[in-house]
Amino acid sequence: MHADACTGPETDALPFTNSHRTLRRYSADGRILGGRLIGDPGAFAYALREAFDDPDVEFVHVRAVEYGCFLYEVARPRL
Numbered sequence: 001m002h003a004d005a006c007t008g009p010e011t012d013a014l015p016f017t018n019s020h021r022t023l024r025r026y027s028a029d030g031r032i033l034g035g036r037l038i039g040d041p042g043a044f045a046y047a048l049r050e051a052f053d054d055p056d057v058e059f060v061h062v063r064a065v066e067y068g069c070f071l072y073e074v075a076r077p078r079l
Contacts, residue, residue: 015072017044020065025051028058037065052076 009015021044024035033056036047051060062071 014044014062014074016062016064017041021071022063022065022068023047023051024061024063025054025057026059026061027056033057048074 018041021038025033060074
């Protein structure tokens with residue numbers, strides 16, 4: 001959130017992928033279905049693809065490793 005209007009991100013790339021992160025998987029009703037520690041920033045896209053290969057996963061939370069802080073949510077891609 002920003003106090004003032006902004007134009008949004010400068011790119012369509014996911015933010016905060018250049019560091020260690022935790023991806024936590026959730027079902028549509030909010031149950032945690034598992035997670036993965038991402039130590040290599042290059043593995044981020046693969047880990048998201050892997051998460052959504054599970055049909056029960058509806059969304060994934062991207063979290064900081066240091067304190068577990070929620071950064072953002074990635075929803076299941078819709079075709």
